[in-house]
Amino acid sequence: MKRFVTSLFLIIFLAGICSVPVCAETNLRNYKSINIAKGSFLKAISQRTISTSTVKVGDIEYFINPADVFIGTSNVIPKNSVYLGEVQEVLEAVEGVNAAMKIKIYKVITPDRNEFALDANVYWKGSTTIGGDLAAVSYYTRIPHYPGDWKKGALQFVPTSIREMGHPTVIRAGEEVTFIINNDLSLYKPQK
Numbered sequence: 001m002k003r004f005v006t007s008l009f010l011i012i013f014l015a016g017i018c019s020v021p022v023c024a025e026t027n028l029r030n031y032k033s034i035n036i037a038k039g040s041f042l043k044a045i046s047q048r049t050i051s052t053s054t055v056k057v058g059d060i061e062y063f064i065n066p067a068d069v070f071i072g073t074s075n076v077i078p079k080n081s082v083y084l085g086e087v088q089e090v091l092e093a094v095e096g097v098n099a100a101m102k103i104k105i106y107k108v109i110t111p112d113r114n115e116f117a118l119d120a121n122v123y124w125k126g127s128t129t130i131g132g133d134l135a136a137v138s139y140y141t142r143i144p145h146y147p148g149d150w151k152k153g154a155l156q157f158v159p160t161s162i163r164e165m166g167h168p169t170v171i172r173a174g175e176e177v178t179f180i181i182n183n184d185l186s187l188y189k190p191q192k
Helices: 002-017 020-027
Strands: 031-036 041-046 060-064 069-071 074-077 082-091 100-109 115-123 140-145 154-159 176-181 185-190
Touching: 031 069, 031 074, 082 115, 115 185
Parallel strands: none
Antiparallel strands: 031 185, 041 060, 041 176, 060 082, 069 074, 082 100, 100 115, 115 176, 140 154
16 A cells, blocks of 8 residues: 555655646747738748639648748748648639639648648638629610710710629639738747
C-alpha cells in the first residue's frame, strides 16, 4: 500500500511538472508574438481554376503567398506559404445575375511547416461574395433624342431591364486574389 501511494504521488508530481501550460511557456520562451490586425489585406495566387460550375460547398482550395509579408523588420508570412480555404457557399447563375461563391481561408502553412489558424475571406470587388453581379443587358430599346437645335434628332439605344442568363464566376489558376482578415492573427517568431 505504501508503494502504491508513493508511486501515485510520484506520477502526480511528474504530471504537474510537465503540464501543458508550463511546457508551452517553456517552448515559447525564445519567441515573440506578432499580430496582424483585423481588417488587414493579404495577397495570394490561386493554384487552380475555381469555378462556380464545378466547386461544391466544403471543397478545399489552395493559394500561394507571392511575396514576403513584413511587419516592421519581421518576415511574418514568408514567400511561398500556402493558404488553405474552404468553399462556404455556392449560388447558381439565374436570369440577370451571375453565379456566386464564398471562400473562407482557415489556415496558413509556412515553407518551414509551421501552421497558423487564420480567419479570412476572399475579397472580390468590395465584397466577400465572389461574383453575384448583374449579367449583361440583352435588349435595348430605341428612344428619340433631340440634343440642342437638332430638328430631326437621333435615336439613342437605352438598356432595358431584360438581362441575359447569368454566367459562372471563375477564379483562374495563377490569378491574384485578396484576403481580408476577420480576426487578429497571432504569429510567433524567434527572438534575435
